[in-house]
Amino acid sequence: MDWHKPAGYFERVLDQQAFGALILLLALDADAYLGHCKLVWSPGYPGFRERGIPEIQDLNVNRSRRRRGVASRLLEEAEARIVKQSRFAGIGFGLYADYGAAQRLYIQRGYVPDGRGVHYHHEPLPPGATCTLDDDLVLYLVKQLR
Numbered sequence: 001m002d003w004h005k006p007a008g009y010f011e012r013v014l015d016q017q018a019f020g021a022l023i024l025l026l027a028l029d030a031d032a033y034l035g036h037c038k039l040v041w042s043p044g045y046p047g048f049r050e051r052g053i054p055e056i057q058d059l060n061v062n063r064s065r066r067r068r069g070v071a072s073r074l075l076e077e078a079e080a081r082i083v084k085q086s087r088f089a090g091i092g093f094g095l096y097a098d099y100g101a102a103q104r105l106y107i108q109r110g111y112v113p114d115g116r117g118v119h120y121h122h123e124p125l126p127p128g129a130t131c132t133l134d135d136d137l138v139l140y141l142v143k144q145l146r
């Protein structure tokens with residue numbers, strides 16, 4: 001993976017999957033890792049959790065395999081699983097340029113902002129607030145699946 005994850009990331013994800021908290025979707029080419037995402041049934045962001053909206057998280061595609069439709073295929077599979085449980089799928093992106101590809105991809109796939117403004121560590125930011133532009137400053141989006 002090109003995206004740094006703490007040691008033990010996949011072990012923890014598999015533990016959570018064993019408890020039914022999430023589904024890990026892996027894109028593979030034979031044994032080679034292409035990318036992955038998680039489908040989280042009861043996410044930490046209250047705007048999704050309180051409305052029963054599952055969230056697609058941690059979408060990542062190996063840098064050398066990008067722009068070949070891998071992320072689109074992962075999202076398609078995640079949405080196909082979510083639609084059996086929920087009318088809406090949720091997703092979020094960071095606001096700095098590293099998230100530029102994800103910002104374009106999600107909006108092109110029909111995800112629209114959930115209307116609650118940006119959040120920092122899952123908390124809404126009031127007008128005039130200051131915060132650090134890092135991975136925890138997130139705009140959340142939803143897509144109506146049915």
Ligand SMILES: CC(C)(COP(=O)(O)OP(=O)(O)OC[C@H]1O[C@@H](n2cnc3c(N)ncnc32)[C@H](O)[C@@H]1OP(=O)(O)O)[C@@H](O)C(=O)NCCC(=O)NCCS
Nearest residue numbers: 059060061066067068069070071072093099101102104105
């Ligand atoms: C975002 C990411 C997952 C996209 O993966 P991918 O497999 O390259 O995406 P796809 O090939 O399915 O792209 C589908 C469409 O999204 C848009 N898109 C994807 N990457 C783009 C880029 N770098 N610039 C502009 N548009 C882009 C395009 O419209 C693309 O269609 P096209 O290739 O026919 O023009 C990948 O760039 C990535 O891992 N980024 C780093 C991690 C990250 O930001 N994850 C998201 C966390 S919120």
